[in-house]
Amino acid sequence: MSEQTESLETLQANRNQVIIRTSIIGIAANIFLAAFKAAVGLVSHSIAVVLDAVNNLSDALSSVITIIGTKLASRKPDKKHPLGHGRIEYLSAMIVAAIVLYAGLTSLIESVKKIIHPETPNYSIVSLVIIASAVIVKLLLGNYVKKKGEEVKSASLIASGSDALFDAILSASVLVSAVIFMIWHVSLEAYVGVLISCFIIKSGIEMLSETLDDILGTRVDRGLVSAIRKTICEDEAVHGAYDLIFHAYGPERYFGSAHVEVPDTMTAEEIDLMERRIAKDVYLKHGVAMTGIGIYSMNTTNDQVKEMRTNITRLIMSHEGVLQVHGFYADIEKKTISLDVILDFELEDRQATFEQIKAEIQQAYPDYDIRMTLDIDA
Numbered sequence: 001m002s003e004q005t006e007s008l009e010t011l012q013a014n015r016n017q018v019i020i021r022t023s024i025i026g027i028a029a030n031i032f033l034a035a036f037k038a039a040v041g042l043v044s045h046s047i048a049v050v051l052d053a054v055n056n057l058s059d060a061l062s063s064v065i066t067i068i069g070t071k072l073a074s075r076k077p078d079k080k081h082p083l084g085h086g087r088i089e090y091l092s093a094m095i096v097a098a099i100v101l102y103a104g105l106t107s108l109i110e111s112v113k114k115i116i117h118p119e120t121p122n123y124s125i126v127s128l129v130i131i132a133s134a135v136i137v138k139l140l141l142g143n144y145v146k147k148k149g150e151e152v153k154s155a156s157l158i159a160s161g162s163d164a165l166f167d168a169i170l171s172a173s174v175l176v177s178a179v180i181f182m183i184w185h186v187s188l189e190a191y192v193g194v195l196i197s198c199f200i201i202k203s204g205i206e207m208l209s210e211t212l213d214d215i216l217g218t219r220v221d222r223g224l225v226s227a228i229r230k231t232i233c234e235d236e237a238v239h240g241a242y243d244l245i246f247h248a249y250g251p252e253r254y255f256g257s258a259h260v261e262v263p264d265t266m267t268a269e270e271i272d273l274m275e276r277r278i279a280k281d282v283y284l285k286h287g288v289a290m291t292g293i294g295i296y297s298m299n300t301t302n303d304q305v306k307e308m309r310t311n312i313t314r315l316i317m318s319h320e321g322v323l324q325v326h327g328f329y330a331d332i333e334k335k336t337i338s339l340d341v342i343l344d345f346e347l348e349d350r351q352a353t354f355e356q357i358k359a360e361i362q363q364a365y366p367d368y369d370i371r372m373t374l375d376i377d378a
Contacts, residue, residue, distance in 0.1 A: 015152040015153075016074050018148055018152045018154075019066065019067075019070045022145055022148045023063040023064075023067045023160075024063070025141075025144070025145075026059065026060070026141060029137060030057065030059045030060035030141075031057075031060050033134050033137060034054075034056035034057045034060065035053075036134065037050070037052050037053035037056060037130070037131070037134060038050060038053040040131065041053055043122075043127070044121050044122050044124070044127050045119045045120065045121050045122055046121045046123070046174075046189055049174055049178075051107045052171055052196065054103060054106075054107060055167060055170070055200060058099050058100055058103040059160065059163065059164065061099055062100065062163075065096050065099070066093075066096065066156045066160065069088055069089050069091065069156070070089065070092075070156075072085060072088045073085050073087070073250055083249045083255065084249055084250065084253060086250015086253040089156065090214045090215050090250075093156050093159070093210075093214070094208065096156065096159070097204050097205075097208035097211055099204075100163070100204035101208065103200055103204075104197050104198070105197075105201060107193065107196060107197035107200060108194060108197035108198065108201065110193070111190050111196075111197050112194065115191065118187065118190060121187060123178045123181065123182055128175065128178055128179070131171060131175045134171050135168050135171045135172050135175065138168035139165065141164050142162070142164030142166075142167070143161070144161070145160050145161035145164055146162055146164075148161075149161055159210070163203055173192055174196070214248070217247075217248070220254070224246075224254075224288075225244055225246075227285075228244060228256070228258075228286055228288060229244060231282055231285050231286065232258060232281075232282065235260075235274060235277055235281070237262050237270065237274045238261065238262060238274070239260075239261045239263070239298055240260070241260050242259045242261070242327065242340070243257075243258060243294070243326075243340070244258045254287075254288045254289070255288070255290075255291050256282070256288050256289070256290050256291065257293065257294070258293055258294070259294040259296050259326075259327065260274075260278070260294070260296065261296040261326065261327070262274065262296070263297075263300045264299055265300060265301070296326065296328075296329065297329050298329070299328075302330075304332065305330045305332065311364070312339070312361055312365075313325050315357075315360055315364065316341060319357055320347075321343050321346065321350075321353060322343060322344075322353075323342040323343065324341070324375075325340070325341055326339070326375075327373075330368075334369075335367055336369045336371060337365065337369070337370050337371065338372075339371075340373045340375040341354065341372060341373070341375060342375045343374065350374065354374045357372070358370055
């Protein structure tokens with residue numbers, strides 16, 4: 001297990017190196033572009049080009065914050081933060097979103113001022129070549145950063161890459177407005193500036209929304225959940241895996257729990273060994289630490305209970321919106337039936353459906369105490 005822990009730590013270190021290296025490339029490229037665009041904008045009196053330069057500077061600052069966030073998030077767990085500092089990446093992403101939003105609002109104000117008090121731009125062929133080159137550089141940078149972000153599953157890099165690709169489109173619009181002015185002497189500078197500002201603001205709001213979703217807790221990728229469920233069910237003692245819950249303490253840093261259904265004939269020792277096997281297999285294959293494995297006892301020796309299970313499952317699944325029935329256990333002597341039901345969130349009244357199902361089971365088995373739980377599809 002320690003060797004695998006070392007391996008996972010190495011993977012995390014490599015991930016951090018990719019993020020930092022890619023961010024440094026982004027910083028260098030954006031500072032380079034900002035300098036040239038600012039020079040062109042000031043010489044040609046173009047507010048659109050100047051705002052485009054400001055946008056590049058905000059991108060560079062975003063990359064700096066991404067590096068700082070990655071460094072802080074990679075700090076080892078301590079007494080105060082026993083599960084590590086991975087969630088700092090969410091905070092750094094929120095700061096990046098706030099910077100983008102601020103840059104957009106500032107740009108919008110300046111563009112409106114230029115509409116009220118216009119200035120005549122003065123472009124040259126050299127300035128057009130520089131802007132066109134910036135478009136190409138941004139396209140290449142955006143594709144590179146986004147690809148690296150997808151490789152290491154970094155939301156910050158993916159957002160930066162997408163933002164860079166979008167910037168290329170905005171820079172292209174500046175180039176088009178410059179060409180229109182040189183040919184038809186119609187100045188669209190301030191209006192293009194407003195357009196750029198609106199898109200920057202939109203991008204900032206979307207980034208902020210995505211980061212808030214991460215902090216609040218979003219549904220874990222279905223592919224990962226299915227893969228872990230499959231790994232658990234591969235154990236010879238397991239008849240089913242349910243209630244898989246995962247908590248993220250930063251990108252790709254998951255702690256999880258699950259219920260497994262096992263025969264009611266298993267001993268405590270056998271269950272203990274099974275739990276250890278499952279925890280080890282899930283960690284080795286998926287890098288997820290299983291903090292808890294609960295047990296559902298499955299009736300295997302009583303034919304009457306098997307029939308009850310079949311009948312009740314059929315009754316429940318006949319209702320619209322039922323996703324799953326699990327954890328069934330019937331005690332003939334104590335006259336109790338226990339089970340969990342998962343209902344679709346899209347149902348208009350999940351509680352009413354739940355109560356109706358419970359009432360129907362109670363009607364079918366009036367002598368039994370029905371202990372049914374409304375579970376969630378997490």
